[in-house]
Amino acid sequence: MSMTITQKIIAAHAGVNAVKPGELLSVRVDLVLANDVTAPVSINELRKAGLSGVFDKDKIALVLDHFTPNKDIKSAANSKYVREFACENCITHFYEGGEAGVEHALLPEKGLAAPGEIIIGADSHTCTYGALGAFSTGMGSTDIAYATVTGKTWLKVPEAVKVTLKGKRLPRFVTGKDVMLTLIKILSVDGALYKSLEFSGDIAALSVDDRFTVANMAIECGAKNAVFPTDKITLAYLNGRRVARGFTVYEPDDDAVYAREITIDLKSLEPIVAFPHLPDNGKTFSEFGNVKIDQVVIGSCTNGRISDMRQAAEILKDRKVAKGVRAIIIPATPEVYKQCLSEGLMQIFADAGCIISAPTCGPCLGGHMGILAAGERAVSTTNRNFVGRMGDPASEVYLASPYVAAASAVTGKISHPSELLK
Amino acid sequence: MNKVFKYGDNVDTDVIIPARYLTASDDATLKAHCMEDIDADFSKTVSAGDFIVGGQNFGCGSSREHAPLAIKASGITAVIAKSFARIFFRNSINIGLPLIENVQLADGISAGDALTVDFENGLVKNLTTGKTYDIPPAPLFLKKIIAAGGLLNTIDKNKG
Structure with a gap:
């Protein structure tokens, strides 16, 4: 079928066998995320549109992490607004106070991201979960409001940039951050605009934490998402997080088509x-x-x-x-x-x-x-x-x-x- | 006569509306601080019907919907750019801020030019230079969202 990992995940969630770059599709989502900056705008939009209720109280994450512990009266009022919404709708994954952490570090820890899933969030760094083989991407508050009620979103199927890593390990003092800042320098801040970044090659050289850092910054070269193949390192992480629900691991087809291919020689990095x-x-x-x-x-x-x-x-x-x-x-x-x-x-x-x-x-x-x-x-x-x-x-x-x-x-x-x- | 505010490449959402104002989402506050960190005079001089013209990757960075909301609240008719960052693009469609992606058009406009836009027939005219440009038509899928007056207005129809 000549599809990339991202294209396969989108096809599965749209209920079709195959998709092509550029196609616009409605897909179901596995998790919807918002925070104390973006959720208030979503909730306002829902109220203005006269919409209430959520598609699945277990598949929405609300994390108060941006201006918390609240820095001023307005941010405290925003947090309160989100808290009341979470309470009214019995949202399972509402995190605040001593249970809250920076959302994209917190959700994987809680086992809320897994390979093959679609995760959307009203935060541009939602692309982080591609480290675990998910399709995840940032959107705005209205998109998230729509998904909160319907469990769906619309997507344009992206082309892909293939990034092949070469080298058994990273040199001393070189980290996932250096890999990604180097890649962004190669691509420039809009070099992957509307596209997915698909990693391949010696990904075992990167720990899960390194992969989170790399996928996190995909937005900084304009990418829609970044995705790593699922390997032993991914599975060990998921087992440690007791991710018991079934998930599907996707691999790219051998004849998948890429808009651009980049190779990074890890031992040359500094x-x-x-x-x-x-x-x-x-x-x-x-x-x-x-x-x-x-x-x-x-x-x-x-x-x-x-x-x-x-x-x-x-x-x-x-x-x-x-x-x-x-x-x-x-x-x-x-x-x-x-x-x-x-x-x-x-x-x-x-x-x-x-x-x-x-x-x-x-x-x-x-x-x-x-x-x-x-x-x-x-x-x-x-x-x-x-x-x-x-x-x-x-x-x-x-x-x-x-x-x-x-x-x-x-x-x-x-x-x-x-x-x-x- | 409407005015053009012209900026370069990679205008990010942090300069469109700095995070220090994100505790608010009302039109008055967002308008008062729109573009503040790259153009301190914007909010004082902008008036309804004006245009923003950018280069590549307009609206890059944070997913804050406050950014297109701030531009819309300022009365901007449309943002014209060579390309848009994808989250900003979605957000603008969803809230009803018109975007026009056209490299020649963005290059062919200088600060201070007067423009007219005919969305019906997909045409932009630069009255200062006399040149006319086509607006690429939106895909049908997006036209439905725009016709409904925003994404959330499509929900009830989908249920039927």
């Missing part, structure tokens, strides 16, 4: 930093000199998982954050937070002089917990470095891995981790 003000503006360390910084953020749906925390701690152990630098550590979920405690990472962060935050999206989108003033620079493990993203329009965000961010916190300038550690 740590890379995306300079302001676009994620495709990646530079390796030989391409820039001294860049002094004021703040470091380690967290987010991109890099707030346990392996990210371990990488940061590896650098920060027995070291101090440079005078004048604010280093903010944000474990993405309560589970990551607890694991940091039990592994002794919190002690390392506290001893180094870091600020440790509760799970929140917070500073990534300039919400709270670390806003930048005019002229200030941050190295951040988050996903966007647009003008004004983390605060004043005259501030700057440099995107990097947890290794680079932690090393930069110690030296006070953007630093290669090998400056501190062999």
Whole structure:
């Protein structure tokens, strides 16, 4: 039939045998997600249209994670509005307070994403779940309102860009973040517009956490989704999360058609930093000199998982954050937070002089917990470095891995981790 | 006479409506801060019937529907660009903000030009240069959503 993984998932959910790129179809969805920024707009739209009820109370996730713990009166009112909706409709997967985490780190932990599923969310980084072989993509509040009531959405079948990874393992200090910032640099910020990214080759070189980071940033090259084939590593993760429901694993056809093919030689990769003000503006360390910084953020749906925390701690152990630098550590979920405690990472962060935050999206989108003033620079493990993203329009965000961010916190300038550690 | 606000490539939703205003979703607040981080004068000078013209990948970034809502609340007739980011594209259709994707048209308009749009016949005329451009027709599937006045209005019909 010549279909990619994404095309097969869409065909199955549209109830047809085959689909072609460009076709517009109505599909059923397996999970619908919204947060404290986007859900209020969805709920408003539903009320305005006189619609009530939800298609399946077990297949809707509402996560209060963006401006929480609520930063001001308006955000508290928005959270309350979502809470009341969740309560009225008996939404099973409503997460707030000490149960909430950054949505795209939290839902896979809760076993809410599996291969072959269609997951849509009113958040652009919903593409994260492609790491587990799902088709997942971000939409807006009205799309999510529609899916909340009907359990369906409309999709245009995307063409695909095939990304083949070559190499048994990542070099020292190279992470999923570096793989993806390199790919985005190759593709540019609209190089995969309307398309799916389909990974293949030596995917075993990437851990599940690395794959989450890679799929998470698919939107930063315009992609509709990114998807990894399902392998032993995926299945081990799902078993650990007790994902007991049946799911279907799809593989691409041998004669699947790709709009473009890219090969990435993993052993040639090095740590890379995306300079302001676009994620495709990646530079390796030989391409820039001294860049002094004021703040470091380690967290987010991109890099707030346990392996990210371990990488940061590896650098920060027995070291101090440079005078004048604010280093903010944000474990993405309560589970990551607890694991940091039990592994002794919190002690390392506290001893180094870091600020440790509760799970929140917070500073990534300039919400709270670390806003930048005019002229200030941050190295951040988050996903966007647009003008004004983390605060004043005259501030700057440099995107990097947890290794680079932690090393930069110690030296006070953007630093290669090998400056501190062999 | 309507005005054109012209911007470059990759106008992202963080500059269309910065996250610090996302606790609101009412027209007045969104309009007051629309485009603030790249064009501080936009909200003061925009008037009903004006156009925004962008380059490639207009509306990239966050899925915030507040972005097309802010542009619509500002009274913009249509956003014209070489290409649109896909979530922004969906959101605009869903809320009824007209988008026109046409490279020649976007290139052929300068800030300050006067335009007329004829959606019925799919034509844009640049009154300043005298040139006329075709608007690519929307697929039937999307026309139905637009004709219904937005995605949610299609729900009852689907039940029948």
